[in-house]
Every structure is written in C-alpha cells, then in structure tokens.
Amino acid sequence: MAKSSRLIQMIMWINAKRSFTAQEMADEFGLSVRTVTRDLQELSALGVPVYSVQGRGGGYKLLRERVLPPISFSESEATALFFAAQSLEFFGSHPFGEVTGAALQKFYHYLPADKKEQIDRLKGRVMFWSPYRPMSPDILQTLLQAVMGGVVVTIDYNSASGVSKRDIQPVGLYASDGYWYCPAYCFVREEVRQFRADRMLSAAPNEAVRPREEVRRKTVLGKPSKAHLEQAGLRVELTKKGVWLLESNPRFAPFIRRREDGGGIANVRIAAEDLFFYADLVWGLGSEAKITEPPEAVAYIGRKLEAMRALYG
Template sequence: MQKSQRLIQMMMLINAKKAFTVQELADEFGLSTRTVTRDLQELSELGVPVYSVQGRGGGYRLLQERLLPPIAFTESEAVALFIAGQSLQYLGSVPFEEGTVSALHKFYHYLPADTKKQIDRLKDRVAVWSPHRKMSPDCLKVLMQAVMTRSAVTIEYDSRRGTEPRDIQPVGLYSSNGYWYCPAYCLQREEYRLFRADRIRSAGLNPSIPFRDEVDRRTLRNPPDNTGAETLSFTIELTPNGVRSLRSDQWFGKSINRREDGSGTATIRIAAENLAFYADLAWGLGADARITEPTEAIEYTKRKIDAMKSLYV
C-alpha cells in the first residue's frame, strides 16, 4: 500500500475511533509502532486534530472538530455545491454560517482556473432568493446542535405573555419564507409546540433534562400531531391572482379550493399566538385576498387599514 493511501485510511479509522493507542493502529495496519508514530505526526502536520493523552490508559484522542478524508468531485458537482452554499447568504441567519463561508473558501481555492471562471460568471446571476429576516445565529446553532446530539434546550421565548423560560426538546429546524422554525416538545406545556426562532432570545443545551426517545422518533416528515394548545381556523377568499400567488405557499398551498373562474378559498388551522403572522401574509396580497375568519384576524387587519389611512390624511 502506498503511503498516501495508508494515511487516508488511517485518517478514516481515526475519525471512526476518536480514541486509540499506537499499538491498536499498528495491529490494524500491520506496521511497527515507530512507523505509526511517524504517520500520526505527519497527519497532525496536515491538520488532523489528534493529541496525546498522558498517564495510565493513555493514547491518542481526536478533537471534536474532525477532518474528513479527501473527497473527489466532478466539475458539475463542484459547481452545484458552490452555488448551493452561496445561496445560503440570502437567509438572514443560518446555524452554520461560519462553516459555510470557510468551506466555500477552501472549495474555491482548490478549483481549476477554468472552473473558477465559470463559477465567477454565475455569481449574482444564479440565486435562491429568500426574505432577509435577522435573528440570532447563536440560538440557531444551539437548536441544531441539540438535534445532532440528542439533547434538550432551555430557551427564553417571547410569547403573548411576555418573555418566559421554556425547556424544550427540538424535533427539527427548518426555514420558510425567511423565518426559521423549530417544532419541539415543550416540557412546561407537556405538548408539542412550533417555535419561531426569531422570538428566541437565548438558548442553551441543558443536560440535566432527560432525553425522550418518543420525541426523537418524530421528524419534519413525520411531524407532531399538535403544535399549539390553542388553535384557530383561518380562512381567506382569493382572487385568481391570489390563488396563483399562494398555490406554492407552504401553509396555504395545499388547502386552496379553486373555483372554475380561477378564484378560490383556503382554510388552515393556525396557532392562536401566530395570528398576526398569517394576517400579515394575507395583507401582503393586497386586494387579492380577504380574510373571512377568524374575527380576531379581521379586526387586526382593520386596525392596520385605519393606521395606514391616517398616514395619508
């Protein structure tokens, strides 16, 4: 086996083991402990984060940020990954922003010159637009880390009752229309809730909270049956233009009942605390959408109309 191949295989084995001794690697590769020690030194110089553990039962350990072995990409794969990564910049915040910037920088640096030119031509010409809504990337990181490490989280959350602490076990994390959402099991309410990440003021992993396997079995494709204690029926009347605007919407799209003339209605169940969010969404459609229920949403919209009129008196 060539030395380069051996180092790659050793890197992969180290990533899998996390903790190991020189003798274990020597037995695995059929090498002397002296050769393995030299290989580890070389891997360390290449950036593999291994460090020695002194004392009885010592050996080597891998730092939390492990390096992946080299991966070969075709030119089309490289372009696809670069554009996908770049498109994330249009989101107000992402839970892995630093990693994305760093990865794209490394990726771009090692591309052939002609491929770099092709990618440079695509900059600001190909994008996945998303409304820019600012929120805490630190809270997003904690929520994502909780999903990855099977942990619960203590948050400070803004609700209609003000800012209050909540202990939650996240089911997942997703972005829609520029907002990040976290469906989670709330231990205070003893039920599933849908949390808006921009309303989370602080978040921290809480290892003292027992992890619930039944919650962990839920995913974004297998969502909880209920995500709020108090729900309302929200209905809007749509013109043909309104139908066209909402037919691809995540919340209303599948609920639209279309008429022969192209107009239609849409009815969904919403959490009462998110009433203003959905009313504002209908407001954005102007005269192409009219809320017919609930009464609270109609009154909310009337107040917005009155406030708007007062600006043009």
C-alpha cells in the same frame, strides 16, 4: 500497502478509536512504533487533529472535530456543492458557523482552472436570495447540536405574552423567508410547538431534563397537528388577481375554488388560535381578497382598517 493508502486507512481507524496508544496502532497495522509515530506526525502536518497525551496511561487522542478521508468529486458535483454551500451566505445567520466559507474555499481551490473561470462567470449571476433576518448564530448552532444529539435545550423565548423560560427538545431546523424555525417538544405545553430562532434570547443544553425517545424519531417533514384544538372556518372571496397571488401560498392553495370569471373562493379550516395569523396573510392582498367569515376575522380586519385611517387621516 502503499504509504498513501496506509495514511487513509489510519485516518479512518483514528476516527473510529478517538483515543489510542502508538503500540495499539502498530499492532493494528503491523508496523513498528517508530514508523507509527512518524506517520502520526505526518498526519498531524496534513491537518488531522491528533495530539499526544503525556504521563501514565497516555497515548494519542483526536480533537472533537474529526477529519474525513479524501472523497473524490466530479467537476459537476464539486460545482453543485460549491453553490449549495454559497447559498447559506445569503442568510443573516445560519447554524454552520464559518466552516461553510472554509469548505467553499477548498472546493474552489482544487478545481481545474477552466472550471474556476466558469464559476467566476456565474458569480453575481446565480444566487439563492433570502431576506436578511438578524439572529444569533450561537443559538442556531446550539439548536443544531441538540438535534444531532437528541438532547433538551433551555431557552429564554420572547413571545407576544412576554419572555418565558422553556425546556424544549428540538425536532429539527428549517428556513423560510429568511427566518429559521425550530419545531420542538415543549415540556411546559407538553406538545410539539413551533419556535422562531430569532425570538430566542438564549439557548443552552440542559442535561437535567431527560429527552423523549418519540421526539427523537420525529422530523420537520411532518407539521404538528392542531386537529385537537378548537377549529374555525375562514372564507375568503378572491378576485382574479387574488387567486393568482394566493395560489402560491401552500396554506391556501389546496382550498381555492375558481369561478368562471377567474376569481374564486377559499374555504380553509384552521385552528381558532391561528385565525388572526391567517387574516393578516389575507390583509396583505389588499382589495384583491375579502374575508366574509367568520365574524371575528371580519371584525379584526375592520379594526386594522380603522387604525390605518387614523394613521393616514
């Protein structure tokens, strides 16, 4: 076996073993202990995080961060991955720490000169814009690790009712409008709830709470159902421009019925606890939308109008 192929095989074997002796590796590859020791020194120089353990029962161990064997990418694939990783730089924080910058540098460094020139010409011309939302990258990393490990996390959560301590089992993470959201099973509410990462003041793994296996099988693709909660019907009259503005909102778009003049009506069935949240979305449309039902939502908008009149005189 060629030395380069042997080193790649060794990387894969080390990743699978995590801890081993030089003799075990020599037996696996049919080499002398001396040759194995020399190869391990070379792998270490190449960046494979292997370290020796001294004393009785010693050998070699792999640091927590394993190294993948070389992967071949086409130029187009490398460019696509470069810009996919670059898109994270537009978030105020993300759960991947500084490794995305290192990955970007690797992709860029090994590209041919003409491909680098093409990417340089695209810089500042292709971007994945996201509003800046300050939040803790450490908390995001804790949540990501919990998703991968299927473990429970204890958080201090700042909601409208104040700060409370919760044990949650994260289902996943997703970003929307610059915010990171974490659907998670809440052991206090005994159901899957939606948490905003920027409202978490702290997050730490809690091995004392046993995770639920059915939660591990969930994904962020399925929103928690609120059909079992009290429901309310929201009716909104829309101008032609109001239809145009609201039809891009997935919460309303399926329920809009157009009139011949271009305007329309949206009848949305929602959980009663979300009524004011939806009313605030309609409020943002100004005079292009009018809530006509239910009375609680109409009164809520009226109070907002009075507050605005008092503010501006």
